[in-house]
Amino acid sequence: MTASTSELPQRPTRRLALKGDLLDFTAAPAWGDIDSPAVRFQPGHWLLIEAGRIVGTQLAAPDETWERQDHSGRLILPGFIDAHVHSPQLDVSGSYGAELLDWLNRYTFPAEIRYGDPAVAKFGAERFLDALLAHGTTAAVVFPTVHKISAEALFEAAADRGMRLVTGKVLMDRHAPDGLRDDVKQAERDCIDLIDRFHGQSPNSRLAYAVTVRFAPTSTPAQLAMAGALCRADASLFMQTHVAENRAEVAWVAELFPTARSYLDVYAREGLLHPRAVLAHGIWLDDEDKRVLAASGAQVAFCPSSNLFLGSGLFDWPAAQRAGFRVSTASDVGGGTSLSMQRNLLDGYKVQAMAGHRMTAWAGLHAATRGAAEALGLAHEIGSFDAGTLADVCVWDWASGPVAQARQQVARELHERVFAWMTLSDERDLMSCFVGGDIRFQPNKEQKIHRS
Numbered sequence: 001m002t003a004s005t006s007e008l009p010q011r012p013t014r015r016l017a018l019k020g021d022l023l024d025f026t027a028a029p030a031w032g033d034i035d036s037p038a039v040r041f042q043p044g045h046w047l048l049i050e051a052g053r054i055v056g057t058q059l060a061a062p063d064e065t066w067e068r069q070d071h072s073g074r075l076i077l078p079g080f081i082d083a084h085v086h087s088p089q090l091d092v093s094g095s096y097g098a099e100l101l102d103w104l105n106r107y108t109f110p111a112e113i114r115y116g117d118p119a120v121a122k123f124g125a126e127r128f129l130d131a132l133l134a135h136g137t138t139a140a141v142v143f144p145t146v147h148k149i150s151a152e153a154l155f156e157a158a159a160d161r162g163m164r165l166v167t168g169k170v171l172m173d174r175h176a177p178d179g180l181r182d183d184v185k186q187a188e189r190d191c192i193d194l195i196d197r198f199h200g201q202s203p204n205s206r207l208a209y210a211v212t213v214r215f216a217p218t219s220t221p222a223q224l225a226m227a228g229a230l231c232r233a234d235a236s237l238f239m240q241t242h243v244a245e246n247r248a249e250v251a252w253v254a255e256l257f258p259t260a261r262s263y264l265d266v267y268a269r270e271g272l273l274h275p276r277a278v279l280a281h282g283i284w285l286d287d288e289d290k291r292v293l294a295a296s297g298a299q300v301a302f303c304p305s306s307n308l309f310l311g312s313g314l315f316d317w318p319a320a321q322r323a324g325f326r327v328s329t330a331s332d333v334g335g336g337t338s339l340s341m342q343r344n345l346l347d348g349y350k351v352q353a354m355a356g357h358r359m360t361a362w363a364g365l366h367a368a369t370r371g372a373a374e375a376l377g378l379a380h381e382i383g384s385f386d387a388g389t390l391a392d393v394c395v396w397d398w399a400s401g402p403v404a405q406a407r408q409q410v411a412r413e414l415h416e417r418v419f420a421w422m423t424l425s426d427e428r429d430l431m432s433c434f435v436g437g438d439i440r441f442q443p444n445k446e447q448k449i450h451r452s
């Protein structure tokens with residue numbers, strides 16, 4: 001199927017009920033609070049889904065008008081939201097021995113050039129979205145490549161799968177190799193065409209366009225101005241970019257934009273900071289940047305696996321809380337080494353621990369579900385089990401293999417149990433992944449091998 005929007009098929013009579021240990025959030029848990037009232041844990045409950053939407057939860061079994069799936073003894077969570085990830089970089093993940101700028105030139109740009117070929121773009125988009133689903137991620141904010149076809153292919157593949165996707169063609173008109181640069185006029189035409197065809201085309205659309213500035217060094221001031229003009233013309237557009245990830249990058253931006261107060265200011269003065277802006281990393285921000293971010297309503301996507309792997313630095317999450325800007329969590333594959341949100345949250349815990357902070361399972365899981373949904377303005381659609389949201393839902397084993405099982409058996413209270421799950425599990429524990437109430441991933445029997 002090729003569709004220009006992602007819409008739920010009309011099937012008003014399908015009623016599906018999933019039984020398991022339901023876990024979601026009603027609000028943001030306070031930092032460090034392991035007994036948070038924002039945690040909604042409903043063990044052994046039924047999640048009721050009608051025509052692809054969640055309609056409620058209950059302890060009693062629903063009647064036979066419902067198709068019942070009993071996952072008793074398993075954990076059921078809202079699908080994860082990856083707030084920053086690169087679809088063409090699956091093949092780059094795990095590349096040795098480089099910090100950001102060197103890593104881009106040596107590994108990433110050569111991999112992205114290949115996406116100028118429509119066949120590569122189509123296959124790559126499908127493989128990438130299927131990989132997200134196989135990791136329990138049902139919604140994502142995605143960087144494709146500079147090529148228009150790479151964004152088209154992603155939109156079309158997401159529509160085929162009914163997934164919530166925010167993406168846009170990457171803007172980059174300098175400091176990149178041949179085959180990976182655009183120019184301001186052509187880029188503007190491509191953005192407008194993609195917006196017309198894919199951005200929230202109907203009330204049920206699950207696709208949205210993000211004005212996608214790779215990062216300040218790869219856009220001329222004229223291109224940044226064009227990006228800002230697109231955002232100003234339509235406040236429903238998202239914006240995504242990178243900011244203050246790596247010290248050499250920050251120094252380079254200071255050279256390229258000598259009149260800007262800071263790296264963040266390069267974006268701020270073009271009107272690129274707004275409530276639908278997602279800025280990856282934000283490690284090397286000063287107090288004024290943090291104040292500007294909070295006032296703008298923009299969010300930072302914390303990418304711990306990437307930040308550790310590329311040696312970029314340690315993001316200070318409690319400082320973000322104090323400053324009052326939103327934080328979501330993200331894999332940043334291929335700087336990050338895993339699409340698994342549990343693996344990324346584990347790295348997030350370690351990054352915070354290095355600075356003496358303790359990230360609860362609640363802080364991590366909230367940021368990867370309801371928190372990201374709220375930061376993106378999509379909480380009416382994704383991120384929780386609130387009635388009326390779409391049934392993007394994952395069923396997980398609490399533990400597989402003797403080590404994790406033994407750990408679960410000695411866990412006493414709920415936070416200990418969920419924290420052990422978050423740190424010891426990964427995509428191999430995913431049992432079912434639903435998007436809009438339709439099953440989109442189940443492991444093969446052979447795939448579900450026992451782990452030690």
Ligand code: GUN
Pocket residue numbers: 086100104108214215242245306332335
């Ligand atoms: N900064 C500019 N491009 C990239 C990218 O592809 N990955 C990461 N981690 N940082 C970037």
Ligand code: ZN
Pocket residue numbers: 084085086242280332335
């Ligand atoms: Zn990135």
